[in-house]
Amino acid sequence: MKKAFANVYIWVLMLLLYAPILLILVFSFTEAKVLGSWTGFSANLYKNLLSGEAGAALNNAIYNTVLIALVAAAVSTILGTFAAIGIHNMRHGRVRSAITFANNIPMINPDIITGISIFLLFVFLGIGRGLFCVICAHIAFCTPYVVLNVMPQLMKMNPNIYEAALDLGATPMQALRKVIIPELKSGMVSGFILAITLSVDDFAVTLFTKGSGTVETLSTYIYADARKGGLTPELRPLFSIIFIVILVLLVFYNLKTAKDTSKD
Amino acid sequence: MDKSDYIIQVEHVTKRFDGGKVVLNDVSLNIKRGEFVTLLGPSGCGKTTLLRIIAGFTQPTEGKVLLSGKDITTLPPYQRPVNTVFQRYALFPHLNVYDNVAFGLKLQKVSEDEIDKRVMSALRIVGMNEYEERNVNALSGGQQQRVAIARAIVNRPQVLLLDEPLSALDHKLRVDMQLELKQMHRDLGITFIFVTHDQEEALSMSDTIVVMNDSVIQQIGTPTDIYNEPANPFVADFIGESNILNGIMKRDFVVNFMDKDFPCVDKGFEADAPIDVVIRPEDVVMHKDPKDGQWTGRVTSCIFKGIHYEMLVQTPDGYEIQVQDYTAYPAGTEVGMSVAPENLHVMPCQSLYNAIDATVIDATHVFMLGAAFETKLHTLPKGTHVKVAVDFDKVDLLDDPADGTAEGQIRNILYKGNHYFIDVKCSNGANIQVDTNDVWEDWDMIGISIKPEDIRIIN
Amino acid sequence: MVSKILANRANWVWPYAIVLLVFVVMPLVMIVYYSFQDAEGQWSLHNFHKFFLSTDSLNTLIYSIGIAMITTILCILLGYPAAYFMSKKEYGLPKVMAALFILPMWINVLLRTLATVALFDFAHLPLGEGALIFGMVYNFLPFMVYPIYNTMLKMDGSLIEAAQDLGASPRKVFTEVFFPLSMPGVYSGIVMVFMPTISTFALAELLTMNNVKLFGTLIQENINAGLLGYGAALSLIVLILIGLTSFFDSEE
Numbered sequence: 001m002k003k004a005f006a007n008v009y010i011w012v013l014m015l016l017l018y019a020p021i022l023l024i025l026v027f028s029f030t031e032a033k034v035l036g037s038w039t040g041f042s043a044n045l046y047k048n049l050l051s052g053e054a055g056a057a058l059n060n061a062i063y064n065t066v067l068i069a070l071v072a073a074a075v076s077t078i079l080g081t082f083a084a085i086g087i088h089n090m091r092h093g094r095v096r097s098a099i100t101f102a103n104n105i106p107m108i109n110p111d112i113i114t115g116i117s118i119f120l121l122f123v124f125l126g127i128g129r130g131l132f133c134v135i136c137a138h139i140a141f142c143t144p145y146v147v148l149n150v151m152p153q154l155m156k157m158n159p160n161i162y163e164a165a166l167d168l169g170a171t172p173m174q175a176l177r178k179v180i181i182p183e184l185k186s187g188m189v190s191g192f193i194l195a196i197t198l199s200v201d202d203f204a205v206t207l208f209t210k211g212s213g214t215v216e217t218l219s220t221y222i223y224a225d226a227r228k229g230g231l232t233p234e235l236r237p238l239f240s241i242i243f244i245v246i247l248v249l250l251v252f253y254n255l256k257t258a259k260d261t262s263k264d
Numbered sequence: 265m266d267k268s269d270y271i272i273q274v275e276h277v278t279k280r281f282d283g284g285k286v287v288l289n290d291v292s293l294n295i296k297r298g299e300f301v302t303l304l305g306p307s308g309c310g311k312t313t314l315l316r317i318i319a320g321f322t323q324p325t326e327g328k329v330l331l332s333g334k335d336i337t338t339l340p341p342y343q344r345p346v347n348t349v350f351q352r353y354a355l356f357p358h359l360n361v362y363d364n365v366a367f368g369l370k371l372q373k374v375s376e377d378e379i380d381k382r383v384m385s386a387l388r389i390v391g392m393n394e395y396e397e398r399n400v401n402a403l404s405g406g407q408q409q410r411v412a413i414a415r416a417i418v419n420r421p422q423v424l425l426l427d428e429p430l431s432a433l434d435h436k437l438r439v440d441m442q443l444e445l446k447q448m449h450r451d452l453g454i455t456f457i458f459v460t461h462d463q464e465e466a467l468s469m470s471d472t473i474v475v476m477n478d479s480v481i482q483q484i485g486t487p488t489d490i491y492n493e494p495a496n497p498f499v500a501d502f503i504g505e506s507n508i509l510n511g512i513m514k515r516d517f518v519v520n521f522m523d524k525d526f527p528c529v530d531k532g533f534e535a536d537a538p539i540d541v542v543i544r545p546e547d548v549v550m551h552k553d554p555k556d557g558q559w560t561g562r563v564t565s566c567i568f569k570g571i572h573y574e575m576l577v578q579t580p581d582g583y584e585i586q587v588q589d590y591t592a593y594p595a596g597t598e599v600g601m602s603v604a605p606e607n608l609h610v611m612p613c614q615s616l617y618n619a620i621d622a623t624v625i626d627a628t629h630v631f632m633l634g635a636a637f638e639t640k641l642h643t644l645p646k647g648t649h650v651k652v653a654v655d656f657d658k659v660d661l662l663d664d665p666a667d668g669t670a671e672g673q674i675r676n677i678l679y680k681g682n683h684y685f686i687d688v689k690c691s692n693g694a695n696i697q698v699d700t701n702d703v704w705e706d707w708d709m710i711g712i713s714i715k716p717e718d719i720r721i722i723n
Numbered sequence: 724m725v726s727k728i729l730a731n732r733a734n735w736v737w738p739y740a741i742v743l744l745v746f747v748v749m750p751l752v753m754i755v756y757y758s759f760q761d762a763e764g765q766w767s768l769h770n771f772h773k774f775f776l777s778t779d780s781l782n783t784l785i786y787s788i789g790i791a792m793i794t795t796i797l798c799i800l801l802g803y804p805a806a807y808f809m810s811k812k813e814y815g816l817p818k819v820m821a822a823l824f825i826l827p828m829w830i831n832v833l834l835r836t837l838a839t840v841a842l843f844d845f846a847h848l849p850l851g852e853g854a855l856i857f858g859m860v861y862n863f864l865p866f867m868v869y870p871i872y873n874t875m876l877k878m879d880g881s882l883i884e885a886a887q888d889l890g891a892s893p894r895k896v897f898t899e900v901f902f903p904l905s906m907p908g909v910y911s912g913i914v915m916v917f918m919p920t921i922s923t924f925a926l927a928e929l930l931t932m933n934n935v936k937l938f939g940t941l942i943q944e945n946i947n948a949g950l951l952g953y954g955a956a957l958s959l960i961v962l963i964l965i966g967l968t969s970f971f972d973s974e975e
Binding site: 002003006007009010013014016017018019020021023024034079080082083085086087088089090091099102103105106108109110111112113114116117118119120121123124136137139140143147162172173197200201203204208218219222223226227231235238239242243246247250254 | 729731732733734735736737738739740742743744745746747748749750751753754756757801804805808809813814815816819820822823824826827829830831832833834835837838839840841842844845861864865918919921922923924925928929939942943946951954955958961962965969
């Protein structure tokens, strides 16, 4: 009986959670302007996604989103890995605590605050907002997560292997490349992926740092489009594609981690 | 000895850490080419720091390190022809055995064929030549240790440094590895510098032992020299078991301890000079009939140790003597004991009293050991720097640091047969020594009190 | 010289430390700086006067906190049982359920919100305050379930068994052992829901056709209108709120 109740509860909740998603999925295959009326099956919305003026804008937005995400994630991963190694080797004390605290701030701050604070900085310095500003901001809020991912690996590492590499003739740079990085690889990879996810998903920070130019990312594009009239028909296939992509990625990821744990 | 015979010269090395802690204090050492040298001492004595300075992972605050006459003090570790075997092996987890061992050679851009030859040869020397493809994380402790050694020797270093490499292994494996390392040393012919806190290990493997304690070298010598003729009570106590007793050198060849005269083989001391006498438990001869011995006692404990029996004997005067014998004398037996003259080892006493630096506060107070002590009336003006003498047995140690005039920490406890001889480090950094019958433990925090009449201003 | 600096690995943190200084610390300083500036660029408390004297702004803040509390409580009420049922094998729910529950978290927040709008349109329900709360809960429920679920999964089973061994009935086991041990997950969830709820603006705008304004909306409007001082002051208030709530958290 408890089992039945639990099942019902979860399934109902799940239904509510996915109802809107499935709704849009279904209606992305019809050209009706109003959501709810079915004017016959059509894949036109998908076909026209990237065409026309709206399509070009969407193209541009996707391009920017990917560019920003890759650049920000790459820089964050390198910066964050060095930072994690540095912090790990620091003596416990005020400086270390201060840096750790500052590192945690972007993770605690609501994104609107992060966006506005960096916006104000650029205003103060008289630098125009735009792509550069957006990338800087993204690096700022992604790197703490990289640090968070790499630190546990550092702690698990045998503290002597860096010195062992030096002892065997490696310069510090060689020791880093040949010994430390391989050890930290999985933390760096998960940090990189997390950074990409955060960057692609971001809305508020990008909104405030993109300035009044033509820089749009997927999020800001959707925002601008939605302001005009809610969920326009064009957004339906976009939504469906994103949902399917995420679903597939998640399935792959779960399968991979299941395989890895059974391999041990 | 020609300077060029020394491969490593450590000259007046001092290492001070931030916060003022002195880990090595004016340490000097010369190591001959091809020697097996062991740095031996308790934790915290500075031996590992000295090794790391020779390896290049840290630099001395003062002093120099020379390799074959060349100053390498500031040379980074990757430029020194010296390799280290770490205590926790430090094998690279992402490389297999072969790649771990080949690591140093690959950096030197040695040819593939040469690398293969040398790696396989090194693995053969350590007995791991079937394991090249193996994942290092799956190896046992002993196997990882061998790979670590192979990884170091394959580079043909001039000096091999080993930082307590056997301390994580179980006893039997340890003993086996000791023999193998000794054999390797003979076969390779390179200088080994070995760090350990295990004196049996040091005695069995070394050509030369450097005994260290409290950031200072206590004695350098061959295993037999150090065992038979320890230079001071610390070394006598640290190496092997020993009975250490206070005594007086009556005259040449006669030493007095436990209120009795004994013939011995030492001479050259002043008449009635205070000394410490060392007797190894295995040198005490037990007699069934108490009358046959030089002194008598009653056995209080007898434990079987596999090869011999270890016994404690209490004398009527209150001395407790440690004895090892192949025959068992059960607890409660009255026995006689004697020692051959050549087995009595006499060491000069460092001193009989503490010589402490102090400053005069007023006519009845001096400032020393970080506190103001009351003294008898004196006439020295305020601010004078003086030396104060306090006999070892006139220092009172108290359980609660707050109850004492000064505070300190117990650092080394030596049992002297009928009392304890304790090194105390005071809160201001000064060291004093105390005779006491109370039982303390290393690292206890204690209070220090001295009666005014026991404080003698000597200059 | 350079290699000696590099040899001490602690120094490797400095590039990032500078980045932190410029892009995290300085921006926060900017918020403080701008919030104390009035229209002429003079140092003044003008913005704070304006805030406390304006019933409008004050009301918005209180209203936003109210919405946030309602959302958080609803998320806990709905999410805790969900996490509980999914974490216990005896209820026979497949492991993939948890993954499906978490999945919406990875979809863009705007798209999720628009999906809710679509649902309401489809069901011919009016947008407004009700939609706002529904949308908030819809949005943040996975964020509440995720940490609670994780905490429950990682809970040490031997503690439950110990309680049973000492004579506790299933009810007592729950109230005395399980529930208290699940609290860290609940705290995590609250942190991930409460503060973001106060500072969202897009959600409110889309779900209520801009009729209901939350504090975040207020900040956004002021910044967009060029009233940087006032916007900064409002942001500072949000920061102070964050500081207070994390102070409470660390008091634990």
